[in-house]
Amino acid sequence: MSVTTTKLAIDRVSKRFPVRGSNDTFTALEDITLEVRTGEFLVLVGPSGSGKSTLLDLLGGLTKPSSGEIRLDGVPITGPGLDRGIVFQQYALFPWRTARANIEFGLEAKGLPRRERRARAEEYLDLVGLTGFGDRYPHELSGGMKQRVAIARSLAFDPEVLLMDEPFAALDAQTRESLQDELLRIWRTTGKTILFITHGIDEAVYLGQRVAVLTSRPGRVKAVLEIDIAHDGGEDIRSTEDFRAHRHRIWSLLRGEVERAQGLELESRTESSASVASRTERPSHV
Structure with missing residues (x-):
């Protein structure tokens, strides 16, 4: 009997x-x-402005909590570290480095010899389906290929956790679905712990073993749902009744939060416009 442990x-x-x-x-x-x-593959979903990216910054050690604590393997996170790999929505590749050299970046920080870095980079280029593209520069790659390089770079230095902040949001629908399948394959191959942030309900249901639903601002955990959909049956699970049922459950939890978030955004814009108008109408003194 396997024992479930807490990674993060x-x-x-x-x-x-x-x-x-x-x-x-x-x-x-x-x-x-x-x-x-x-x-585990856990997905965090919430409306715009619910603090999803703020939470990822905290998990990455890029900022510190105002209160509370985040622990990795029981040890408090106090700053950035190679025990966490981060994949952002924007590819964040170094334009002056080739795909291979981008992947080697974290390995350089770990002090690996050049020959070992190159071998590891080639291994992860193969893992993400980019064998033969190691010498290409980012401007020579499509959006989907750039994101594959970003994933490979984050995995190559063997982090304990992979943190992903809406990594497929800027891609077209076909590329996004293809990379979702690739990411699931990579997750099964590597066994990595993944926390994936999205605002897409379909993406959350398709990828997650569990889905945590955030409220509108300030973000709180409203519910955590188990997703028990098998991906090994050969059918398109997005068209199944189970998929639609999970999607409905999440949308039922999110609908009111999305409406509230839209109201808060409108209120903020109105207050900002009023503030600008007030300053504009203030009499000047010569």
Whole structure:
């Protein structure tokens, strides 16, 4: 009998930012508690402005929580580290490096010899389906190929967790679905723990073993759902009744949050316009 262990623990985490020009603070995340199991593919879905990317920054150690704690294998995260690989929505590749050299970047930080770096880079180029493209520069690659390089770079230095912030959002629908399948294949091959952030419900259901649903601002965990859909039957699972049922459950949880997020965005724009108008109408003194 296998024992389920916690790889990543988010313990009552909140994040507040100061509001420029005042003593007020803006709360992006509030009292987030969530565990990611070892080897799990967990998807985080929420409306725009729910703090999804803010949470990924905290997990990556790029910023620190205002309160609460994040632990990896029981050890508090206090900054960036090679135990976490991050794949962003934008490819974030170095334009002056070839695909192979981009993948080798993290391996250089780990101090691997040149020959070992090259062998590892070739291994991960093969893993993401880019054998033969190692000498290409980013401007010579399609969007989907760039994202494959970004995934390979994040995996090559063997992180404990792969953090992915809407990595397929900028791609066309066909490329996005193809890379979703590739990512599942890579996950099964490597056994990595993955936390994947998206605002797409279909993407969340297709990829996740579990889906955590965030509220509108400030982001809180509203529910965590188990997704029990098998991908090995050969049929298009997006057309199955199980897929539609999971999608409906998540949309039922999100619908009110999306409407509230849209209301908050409209309110913010209105307040901003009023502030600009007030400054414009203020009499000048010569």
